[in-house]
Amino acid sequence: MSKELVFGHQNPDTDAIVAAKAFSYLQNKLGYDTEAVALGNPNPETNFVLNYFDEPTPRVIKTASNEVDSVMLVDHNEFQQSVSDIKDVTITHVVDHHRISNFQTEQPLFYRAEPLGCCSTVIVKMFDENKIEIPAQLAGLMLSAIISDTLLLKSPTTTDQDKIAVKTLAEIADIDYEKYGIEMLKAGTNVAAKSDQE
Amino acid sequence: MSKELVFGHQNPDTDAIVAAKAFSYLQNKLGYDTEAVALGNPNPETNFVLNYFDEPTPRVIKTASNEVDSVMLVDHNEFQQSVSDIKDVTITHVVDHHRISNFQTEQPLFYRAEPLGCCSTVIVKMFDENKIEIPAQLAGLMLSAIISDTLLLKSPTTTDQDKIAVKTLAEIADIDYEKYGIEMLKAGTNVAAKSDQE
Ligand SMILES: [Mn+2]
Numbered sequence: 001m002s003k004e005l006v007f008g009h010q011n012p013d014t015d016a017i018v019a020a021k022a023f024s025y026l027q028n029k030l031g032y033d034t035e036a037v038a039l040g041n042p043n044p045e046t047n048f049v050l051n052y053f054d055e056p057t058p059r060v061i062k063t064a065s066n067e068v069d070s071v072m073l074v075d076h077n078e079f080q081q082s083v084s085d086i087k088d089v090t091i092t093h094v095v096d097h098h099r100i101s102n103f104q105t106e107q108p109l110f111y112r113a114e115p116l117g118c119c120s121t122v123i124v125k126m127f128d129e130n131k132i133e134i135p136a137q138l139a140g141l142m143l144s145a146i147i148s149d150t151l152l153l154k155s156p157t158t159t160d161q162d163k164i165a166v167k168t169l170a171e172i173a174d175i176d177y178e179k180y181g182i183e184m185l186k187a188g189t190n191v192a193a194k195s196d197q198e
Numbered sequence: 199m200s201k202e203l204v205f206g207h208q209n210p211d212t213d214a215i216v217a218a219k220a221f222s223y224l225q226n227k228l229g230y231d232t233e234a235v236a237l238g239n240p241n242p243e244t245n246f247v248l249n250y251f252d253e254p255t256p257r258v259i260k261t262a263s264n265e266v267d268s269v270m271l272v273d274h275n276e277f278q279q280s281v282s283d284i285k286d287v288t289i290t291h292v293v294d295h296h297r298i299s300n301f302q303t304e305q306p307l308f309y310r311a312e313p314l315g316c317c318s319t320v321i322v323k324m325f326d327e328n329k330i331e332i333p334a335q336l337a338g339l340m341l342s343a344i345i346s347d348t349l350l351l352k353s354p355t356t357t358d359q360d361k362i363a364v365k366t367l368a369e370i371a372d373i374d375y376e377k378y379g380i381e382m383l384k385a386g387t388n389v390a391a392k393s394d395q396e
């Protein structure tokens with residue numbers, strides 16, 4: 001199995017960064033050789049999350065075809081949101097929760113999308129289907145991604161499955177997701193930073 | 199939940215006809231209101247299968263938007279292979295095993311594709327994930343679809359998962375799939391019909 005890169009969309013948000021890490025972890029457990037990377041630097045919210053869980057920032061790439069022949073996409077599919085040389089690599093897997101547009105492949109592939117509030121929620125289901133355990137640190141990251149995409153389960157895109165996933169992940173990560181979620185969303189709006197300056 | 203039509207590609211083969219029936223059965227068990235239809239008449243092989251399992255021929259439709267707002271696609275995705283007015287309906291689900299091309303949606307949707315030898319093999323996995331039992335008659339139909347697409351597990355597109363699915367389905371349907379498979383493939387090549395005329 002040759003190495004593959006796993007990444008979310010350009011201008012990554014927390015789900016784009018975390019879903020890449022979660023799917024890469026799962027795929028490596030299933031025998032693949034993957035590295036989770038990113039197409040841009042983490043935003044303030046994601047930096048808060050990575051620091052909180054003592055998780056390294058993913059390596060940022062500009063192109064993929066100089067390193068690998070095949071890639072796996074998470075949290076996006078549209079070519080204009082993907083890596084600049086997406087047309088020069090083979091897409092073997094996509095896990096997403098968006099509409100499909102400006103996307104095509106030459107070969108059959110693994111494509112898993114569900115109309116849920118967060119890509120990480122789809123990945124939680126895939127861990128369960130494959131009977132692979134989610135480690136506590138990764139559970140905390142995935143919990144953060146769902147809180148981020150659904151604005152602490154308040155946004156209209158939130159589904160029951162997102163709510164169930166948040167509860168399950170909070171238990172694994174042993175976190176009070178209401179308290180943590182507010183802190184995390186605040187870090188994302190730079191409110192914390194501003195108030196320090198006032 | 200408003201009614202949805204489920205169908206395979208134009209000039210349907212056994213997998214296109216059977217995957218529609220299997221996915222419609224599964225989705226109805228999960229609370230949807232769907233009817234499996236077809237975009238053309240069954241070919242000789244599929245007629246052999248439907249007769250063998252005493253299964254009705256699906257209703258054939260020319261257009262969908264006169265009947266429903268939403269549809270579910272199986273065993274295809276490319277618009278030029280789908281119903282003629284595919285652009286006038288909302289695609290809520292796709293289950294397939296082909297490459298993706300000339301396909302797009304306005305809204306997020308459920309999309310499940312895996313590079314396996316048969317669409318029905320993907321659906322067997324979905325029955326398992328949703329802990330829904332496959333009735334014997336449907337198991338026989340799905341077994342036939344996998345035998346058809348993989349030429350009795352001999353074609354290069356055959357995967358281990360197709361082999362496992364065939365064994366599982368053969369047990370449920372209580373069928374010797376080697377013996378049955380040869381008879382079925384023969385029916386498809388009209389050899390049987392020709393030899394009667396000689
Ligand atoms: Mn995102």
Ligand SMILES: [Mn+2]
Nearest residue numbers: 015075118119
């Ligand atoms: Mn997302």
Ligand SMILES: [Mn+2]
Nearest residue numbers: 211213214273
């Ligand atoms: Mn087909």
Ligand SMILES: [Mn+2]
Nearest residue numbers: 213273316317
């Ligand atoms: Mn097929």
